[in-house]
Amino acid sequence: MSIEILKSSNTNNKSSITITGSKSESNRLLLLQAIYPQINIDNLSNSDDSVLMQKALTSKSSVVDIHHAGTAMRFLTAYFSIQQGREITLTGSSRMKERPIKILVDALKELGADISYLENEGFPPLKIKGKKLSKSKVTLKANVSSQYISALLLIASRLENGIELTLDGKITSVPYIKMTLSLLDKIGVNTQFKNNKIVVESQTSDIKPQVLIVESDWSSASYFYSIVALSEKGTEITLTSYKKDSLQGDSILAKIYKEFDVETKYHNNAITLTKSSIVNSQNSINLDLSNAPDIAQTISVTAFGLGLECNLTGLHTLKIKETDRLVALKTELEKLGANVNITDATLHLEASTDIKSDVSIATYNDHRMAMAFAPLGLKTTLKIESADVVSKSYPDFWKDLKSLGFKLK
Incomplete structure (x- = not known):
């Protein structure tokens, strides 16, 4: 048309x-809601990306196709890596298969994740075998897409020992990182962002039921x-x-x-x-x-x-x-x-x-x-x-x- x-x-x-x-806030909260079902969300984005994110998080299929949704690809790569006992093929559109994901996959592997490439090295589609991740220390270049960083932070509270993420160099897209940390703080997860180091503590207990309104x-x-x-x-x-x-x-x-x-x-x-x-x-x-x-x-x-x-x-x-x-x-x-x-x-x-x-x-x-x-x-x-x-x-x-x-x- x-x-x-x-x-x-x-x-x-x-x-x-x-x-x-906001699509950015909605997609972060949808992932947190999947981890903590006690969260209810008001004023959720009606965007295709958020609809796809919702569908993917509730899908029982072994193949999840997120089409053009780049945020969903990054966040779900992290999310499915901690779904113990579940094996997922995560794929997308032809353009999505040209968008790099190696930086995030390498970081998740450093934490112990089981992820492999099904076509081209460094690009979707991915085969992800969910498992318990017990390692906590990882380093990323500070100028990478904030979505890689946020993907790690969003699952961090469900890692056995949380996460200690070091960002090497000058950080870009700081507001998006702060958005992620602020949402974690709101639901009761302990975080710290000092100099170039971000710490998110493991959350062993459930969080209290709450309604979060998306701006x-x-x-x-x-x-x-x-x-x-x-x-x-x-x-x-x-x-x-x-x-x-x-x-x-x-x-x-x-x-x-x-x-x-x-x-x-x-x-x-x-x-x-x-x-x-x-x-x-x-x-x-x-x-x-x-x-x-x-x-x-x-x-x-x-x-x-x-x-x-x-x-x-x-x-x-x-x-x-x-x-x-x-x-x-x-x-x-x-x-x-x-x-x-x-x-x-x-x-x-x-x-x-x-x-x-x-x-x-x-x-x-x-x-x-x-x-x-x-x-x-x-x-x-x-x-x-x-x-x-x-x-x-x-x-x-x-x-x-x-x-x-x-x-x-």
């Missing part, structure tokens, strides 16, 4: 959107920040449910989008985004996104739509996402008339005020490509290919865009 977005000079001046729970997804909020940034002065969009002391790294959006003259006000578990100026106060956007790489696509597109230069660093993990997001961004932005230079970890966008019309944007099986480019409908007419890919994280995206006044065909 492709969607054509007809140029619309502005959205409804004041709008309100309810966004479901709405800040990554999903990013597209509305972009819409407000590209809109007229005074445009307001209210989003629920959000809090100021968020666990999510992408909550840095509120600070970042001040540079695009978007103000954020917090009130009653909601945020209101307001465009505060017609003329952008910046000529150039310069950001290190090593702690929030998932919003790089949105920020790049916002900057392009406003005719600003944009320099982003800390993007090394984008090459192993649903697609190579840096290459995809360069390709699609250049179709629209941008000049973009990339390296393995950086993106440079030249300032340009000319945006081509009637361009067809490829999405590469990547939900964030579809949603990041959609706000440009305020500046030009464009087509989004395979638009239903948004269901991976935000199934109601197009419906919500229509409610704002976007003209979709």
Whole structure:
């Protein structure tokens, strides 16, 4: 399914959107709930990834297919490695079979896990034989995907001796690690994060019954920040449910989008985004996104739509996402008339005020490509290919865009 977005000079001046729970928080809590059934979850994400995670955790099959869900692949590799007496083949889409998992598998093997590769060394599918893991010390490079680290931390309390994880070098994606540890702390598991060492203690007894409420997804909020940034002065969009002391790294959006003259006000578990100026106060956007790489696509597109230069660093993990997001961004932005230079970890966008019309944007099986480019409908007419890919994280995206006044065909 492709969607054509007809140029619309502005959205409804004041709008309100309810966004479901964070995919990142939901998937962590679903895994913890599988380990500790005393946990109940409210405002769970309705994303494909979270639905797949739920199905996988309750599946009785010996083959678990998680399709494109990268978080699920990493978390379930760790989870099934401690399911004593159970043997699982964990597989995914053709793209998933190209996404490396060796770093996590090596760490789990260091702890005593029994995991082997069924096709290519270092990549899914995996054969996992669940067993009791009694070793506790493991070291990882500090700049690896935080999902590898979180996968280990989420099962750590069920290891015989817990885990002592040393991170070697400069740590990236710290907010996602802190999110995992905060959720463990909330359910009563003892953790420590000091310097480059993380300790999670073994939890021999059950935890007390509790209900945990998932905050709405800040990554999903990013597209509305972009819409407000590209809109007229005074445009307001209210989003629920959000809090100021968020666990999510992408909550840095509120600070970042001040540079695009978007103000954020917090009130009653909601945020209101307001465009505060017609003329952008910046000529150039310069950001290190090593702690929030998932919003790089949105920020790049916002900057392009406003005719600003944009320099982003800390993007090394984008090459192993649903697609190579840096290459995809360069390709699609250049179709629209941008000049973009990339390296393995950086993106440079030249300032340009000319945006081509009637361009067809490829999405590469990547939900964030579809949603990041959609706000440009305020500046030009464009087509989004395979638009239903948004269901991976935000199934109601197009419906919500229509409610704002976007003209979709």
